[in-house]
Amino acid sequence: MRNSRSNNRGPRKSDSDNRFASGNRTPRFTDNEGEQSGPKRDFKKGPANFKRVKRKSAEELIGSNEEIRLNRYLSIAGICNRREADDLIAAGLVEINGKVVTTMGYKVKPTDTVKFNGSLIKSEKKKYLLLNKPKGFITTVNDRHVKKSVDELIGNATRERLYPVGTMDRSMTGVLLFTNDADTAKKLTHPVKGAVQILSVVLDKPLQKGHLTAIAGGIELEDGKAIIEEIKYADEHNKREVGIRLQSGKNRLIHRIFEKFGYTVEKIDRMSFAGLTKKNLDRGHYRLLDSKEIGFLKTR
Numbered sequence: 001m002r003n004s005r006s007n008n009r010g011p012r013k014s015d016s017d018n019r020f021a022s023g024n025r026t027p028r029f030t031d032n033e034g035e036q037s038g039p040k041r042d043f044k045k046g047p048a049n050f051k052r053v054k055r056k057s058a059e060e061l062i063g064s065n066e067e068i069r070l071n072r073y074l075s076i077a078g079i080c081n082r083r084e085a086d087d088l089i090a091a092g093l094v095e096i097n098g099k100v101v102t103t104m105g106y107k108v109k110p111t112d113t114v115k116f117n118g119s120l121i122k123s124e125k126k127k128y129l130l131l132n133k134p135k136g137f138i139t140t141v142n143d144r145h146v147k148k149s150v151d152e153l154i155g156n157a158t159r160e161r162l163y164p165v166g167t168m169d170r171s172m173t174g175v176l177l178f179t180n181d182a183d184t185a186k187k188l189t190h191p192v193k194g195a196v197q198i199l200s201v202v203l204d205k206p207l208q209k210g211h212l213t214a215i216a217g218g219i220e221l222e223d224g225k226a227i228i229e230e231i232k233y234a235d236e237h238n239k240r241e242v243g244i245r246l247q248s249g250k251n252r253l254i255h256r257i258f259e260k261f262g263y264t265v266e267k268i269d270r271m272s273f274a275g276l277t278k279k280n281l282d283r284g285h286y287r288l289l290d291s292k293e294i295g296f297l298k299t300r
Helices: 070-076 084-090 182-188 209-216 251-257 289-298
Strands: 095-098 115-116 130-135 171-180 197-203 219-221 225-226 230-235 238-247 265-275 285-289
Touching: 070 095, 070 115, 084 197, 115 238, 130 289, 171 182, 171 289, 182 289, 209 230, 225 251, 251 265
Parallel strands: 171 265
Antiparallel strands: 095 115, 130 171, 130 285, 197 238, 197 265, 219 225, 230 238
């Protein structure tokens, strides 16, 4: 399986990763969150003799001798996020050392055997992987009958089982994040306040100026108003292609918006997601995020 480290040729010129960020092609979109030099913290000053204790991350807790709250244990294992874990615990779906546990504050010891819905689970380290998705692959990973799923592209990149964040259909290309961090994945794909993403969209015909203005003002769809933060022509001489900046994780949102005005979306290329870009990453290749990028994700 290919990955970014096996490629010494650098990015191919044919992969137009920066079409809206260089030259005379407009617009130049910026992800406001992507310009940070690091997560900012504003701690209130306490007494002179107060010693602040840094909270350990999930990765630091795993393998240590410390006890972990059961809902956090399920989250670290990639079963669900913490809020959903409380519901699963209350439903009696979790066993510890052969006994059903419904106590919310129960703490799991390193020596405990934990089962969810009858299956043994093991806490895993949180991993984050970025793929430059090529055309023809779908983000469904649990259906054995699906051909050309994105999990084929990342192979055995990590020992942990990783899942795609959000959905992309076969025709969509570009930035796709994988992780086993259920809490972060849910936050990034929120229907209204999800991660900022920048898309290059190609239509079957030129987009009329009036329609562009209407889309920029917000469009009413069957599931509520669709808010587009910014939309611009990629080139004044080619109005079939537009750049879009939005913060919504609603399903097939772009297709539904343009269908409302009688356009067919021929291509969507995700150039940026949550501040992550596909720079120096060829189609079909992947890389693991570094600690700084992970820190950015957790502060969004």
